[in-house]
Amino acid sequence: MNTLNVQVVDYASPSNSTKEDQERKRRKAIDTILKHAEAWPGEIVPLKKFGEFSAGAYSSRYIANLLSQDKGPSGAFKLGRNTILPKSSSVQFLLDRLEV
Known part of the structure; x- marks a missing residue:
């Protein structure tokens, strides 16, 4: 007679x-x-380098889109043709989106 072994996994808890x-x-x-x-x-992060600053987590294009919707790091300003972000608000932006 064959028996069937069933393992129950709780998917409600991310990794138990x-x-x-x-x-x-x-x-x-x-x-x-x-x-x-x-x-x-x-103490500044050029928008073009945000991908490098975030270790590839967010691209500069994505951050630019968020900035256009006022959802990106605060304190962004223009310096010539470049958008500059304060390092402190860029770090806070990453910390606010941290999930474990």
Whole structure:
């Protein structure tokens, strides 16, 4: 007689991890973002370099679209033909969108 083994997986919990695990992952991600930002030269981020600043998470085109809708990093300004973002608001933008 054949028996059927069935494994029940709870998909409601993203990875069945505890809240402590999620908090640890969140803190590690925040630390990684802050270390990367500290290594960034200067206090401004040219829009053209946002993809590099965010380690490829967001393209400069996507950020430009968000800026046109007033949903991007705050404090953007024009310097000649270039759009410039303050590093502090760019970091806050990344932290606000962090999911673990």
